[in-house]
Amino acid sequence: MPSPLHLISLTQVALHRWLRAIFILLVPPVVVDSILLLVTFFFYQHIPAAVAHYVAYAGGIMLLGFATFALIELRRKSRQEMAESTVLTYASVSVATLAELTAPGTWVYWLAIAGPIIEEGRHQGYLHIVPFFAGSLFGYYGAALLSLWLMARGASLNKHFKKHLVLTANLLLLVIGISYLVPAYVGR
Secondary structure, X not given: OOOHHHHXXXXXXXXXXXXXXXXXXXXXXXXXXXXXXXXXXXXXXXXXXXHXXXXXXXXXXXXXXXXXXXXXXXXXXXXXXXXXXXXHHHHHHHHHHHHHHOOHHHXXXXXXXXXXXHHHHHHHOHHHOXXXXXXXXXXXXXXXXXXXXXXXXXHHHOHHHHHOHHHHXXXXXXXXXXXXXHHHHHOO
């Protein structure tokens, strides 16, 4: 499922702003991952395993709130005004970055996969784990760029879809927010 940052980047591509789209797609996740790398490195032993469950509530509520706000604004402004709004783009990137931070998958990755590998690095040397993180970095961000290009290519094939891209992106934000909340609620 595309992340909220993918959707924001896709709307920027629709406005022919590729550099801004790439910046939005890459920089916020690097910031989030850098913070979580430091948290995992220094506090891995103290982080409760259920944290992914609890942050899912925050992420889901935040996404539902922002998607609702954006859908209400969509009724007041034209799609073009919304897509070109610097303030709305900044707000949506901020919310999407927080959603990235509160995504359950992000925490599962750092606690279940990266955490034990960092622990292994403490015992066998950190150079031993560099290939894993380098491969993860190139794989994840390479796939993000490729998926953005493929989504942009697919959206450009259908001119009718391009007109409804902002509405579709905001509806998908609602779906993503619900996808965070339902498993968190059911799995409690």
